[in-house]
Amino acid sequence: MNYKPTLIFGRISIAISLLLIVSLLFIDCNSDRLADIKETEEILRKADASIQNSITQKNIDSLMSFYAEDACLLPTAEPKVEGKAAIKREWQHIFEIPDFNNKSTLTKIEISKDGSMAYTMGTYLATMQGEDGSPVEEPGKWVTVWEKQSDGHWLIVVDTYNTDIPPPDHK
Template identity: 35%
Template sequence: MPFARCASILFIRASGCSKLWKSVDVTFNYGLDEHMKTKPYIALFLFTFIWSVSAADSKIEQAVRDQDAQWSKAAESRSVEKLLSFYADDAVVLPAHAAIATTKDSIQNIFQKLLSIPGVALSWKATKVTVAGSGDLAYSTGAYQMSAPDDSGNSSVDRGKYVAVWKKQADGNWKVAVDIWNTDLPLPAPSDKK
C-alpha cells in the first residue's frame, strides 16, 4: 500500500510539472513558429543558473574548510592570539563543562586556561561543511582530540565533536560566530556516598 501511494503522489507531481511546462511553453511561444521555440533556451538558462549557484557553494565550502584547518593549526601552535583571530567580534563560545563565553575577554580566558595545561595538544578536523543558501553563513562539524599528561605522567586523551558556525565578514573573510564542543567520554559513575 505505501508503494502505491508513493507512486500516485509522484504521478500527481509529475503531471503538475508537465502542466507547468506546457503553461511556460504556451506563454513564451505564443505566435512563434517551430524554429523559434524558447524551451531549449529556458532549459539552458536554468541549467546554467543552477550550476553557477552550485559552483559558488563549492568555493564557499572550500574556503570555510580551509579556514577551519588553519584554525586547528593555530590551536596546535598553542598561540591564544592566533586562535582568537578566527573568532568574530560578537562570537559566542559554548565550551564543555564551562559557562558560555560571549566576550573576547571571556573567550580568551577559556583558551588561556586550556592551553596553559602543561603538555596539552589540541587539534580538530572538519568532516562536513554546509553552506546556507544566503552564502554568508556556513557551519562545520567534525571531531577534536585533546591530550595532556595526567597526574601520573601518562597521556590522557579526550575525543569529542564540535560545531562551528562561520559568518562572512564585511571584508570577505570567514570568522567563527558560534563555537560549541563536547566530549565523547562517558559520564563518571555516580558515587555511592550518602
C-alpha cells in the same frame, strides 16, 4: 484556413524557445552557485587547517583572528563564553593545561542556500597531562558556525565541542 496550423506551430515554437532560454538561465545560475559553494568549502577547509595549526602552536592571536567580536563559545561542562575577549581567556586557560595538544579532523561542511552562513563539523582527540601526571586522552566532536562578513571574510560566530567520554555514574 491554412493559416491556423502555422499560427499554432509558431506559438509552440515560441513557447519551446522561451522554455529553453529559461532552462539555460537556470543551468547557468546553478553552475554559478556550485562554483560559489566549492569556493566557500575551500575557504572553510583552509580556515580549519589554520585553526588547527594555531591550536597546535598555541598561537592565541592567530586563533582569535577567526572569531567575530560577538562570538559565543560553548565548552564542555562549562558556562557559555560570550565575546571575543572572553573566548581568548578561555583558550589561554586551555593552552596552559600541561602537555595539551589537540588533533582535529574536519568531517563535514554545510553552506546556507544564500551563502551567508555555514557550519563545519568534526572530531578531535585532545591529549594532556592528568592531575596525577599520567597522560590523558579525550576524544570528542565539535561544530563551528560561520558567518560571512560584509567584507567577504568568514568568521566564527558560535563554536562548541564536547567529549565522547561518558559522564561519571550518579547515584
